[in-house]
Amino acid sequence: MRTQVAIIGAGPAGSLLSLLLKRHGIDSVVIERQTKDYVLERIRAGILEWTSVEILRAAGLGQRLDVEGHVHNSVKLAWRAEEMLSVDFERLAGKPMMAYGQTKVQQDLYAAAEAEGVSIIYGATDVDIHDVTSDRPWITFTANGESERLDCDYVAGCDGQHGISRTAIPTSITTEYERAYPFGWLGILSETPPLPHLLYANHERGFALCSERNPMLSRYYVQCPLDDSVEDWSDDRFWSELLTRLPKSEADAIVTGPSIEKSIAPLRSYVLEPMQYGRLFLAGDAAHIVPPTGAKGLNLAISDVHYLSEAFAAAYNGSANKLAAYSTTALARVWGSVRFSWWLTVLLHRFPDQSPFEQRAREEDLNYLAGSEAAQTSFAEQYVGLNL
Ligand code: RFL
Ligand code: PHB
DSSP states (O other), rough: OOOOOOEEESSHHHHHHHHHHHHHTEEEEEESOOOOOHHHHHHOOOOOHHHOOOOOOOOHHHHHHHHHHHHEEEEEEEEETTEEEEEEEHHSSSSSSEEEHHHHHHHHHHHHHTTTTTEEEOOOEEEEEEOTTTTSSEEEEEEEEEEEEOOSSEEEEETTTSGGGGSSSSSSEEEEEEEEEEEEEEEEEESSOOOOEEEEEOTTTTOEEEEETTTTTTEEEEEEOOTTTTGGGOHHHHHHHHHHTHHHHHHHHHHOOOEEEEEEEEEEEEEESSSEEEEEEEEOTTTTTTSTTOOOOOHHHHHHHHHHHHHHHHHHTOOHHHHHHHHHHHHHHHHHHHHHHHHHHHHHHHOOOHHHHHHHHHHHHHHHHOOOOHHHHHHHHHHOOOOO
């Protein structure tokens, strides 16, 4: 087989990249380890920056998003079980954000890929990348029991946190930046009406977050110890813990019900530099991970592939400058979100070894945010997403 761009991984980064390339008349083949249903069933992100909404619309994926996406003009922050702040995005940053689940984004991407004849090979194993420092790289993999070879001009590594693309870059030329956090998020979905706004809470028992997927589907999270398992958390225990961590007025407004999904995710910040080696370009979680506080992971995957598709288009039109600058361009935006999600994680969680001094300092950070329009403007700009 031969194509122009071989894309490894058909998550949001890989499948969106294939569509954006198609818009530029560039062919690609996407190689995905999992089945299509497996990818579609993963419950992950829920919040789109306005920049992401615009990129998805421009890629022709706006139809359902504009009907089913819920535009939010603000988020609320709560601390000390009583203080509350609502940050007004539209007024302070000039744009809102949108609640639209990653599950729906992925469904829209696969539907568009199918309608437009993008080639996605599911269930591929033993994927390996060869000769990326030559101008004729190639990929090998096994699909349907057959060994396959795919020749290409470029390789896009969009295979997420546990992918293999990253390992094709020699460690002698890379730098890894990492921060692991000593807690996880226990998340549930419940078929109950959500709060009308997003709410992040710092409480002495730990962080809590109220979010949504649609008018009859709520998404809630509580900070939990890393070694907890979902079996430790009955629905009753979850609701009681969530409600305890929220100010009373918010807790009173929450409608509880049976959970339909429950999972625990560890929190981690990670960046690999550079995001390029020869003709291999990394995008999305393959190159960087952020803790979910601040909702940046999916949005970075989207902005990375926006930059990468523009750079490939320019290269096929005879100008390689954007492709040479891709890693630097993408990393500038990545670090903005890495810093913001790290800051918000530290601000809102309880660390097992934190001192009373650190907690008071965090509360002061929140008091300052509440009292300063300049601080809220800075928060709003970063939450709704920096410009491309
Ligand atoms: P993905 O989605 O992991 O997709 C990578 C794909 O590559 C495949 N793959 C391989 N394919 C072939 N060969 C191999 N060797 C392969 N190895 C892996 C995988 O099967 C997969 O299909 O990465 P991508 O496309 O970069 O997208 C990144 C986002 O999925 C991720 O950043 C977000 O989900 C993070 N995230 C959030 N991001 C937000 O912007 N807003 C949020 O509100 C938000 N909430 C979250 C989140 C992530 C969470 N978890 C569980 C990690 C909430 C949670 C709980
Ligand atoms: C979600 O709805 O899953 C969500 C919302 C906000 C975050 C993280 C996750 O910061």
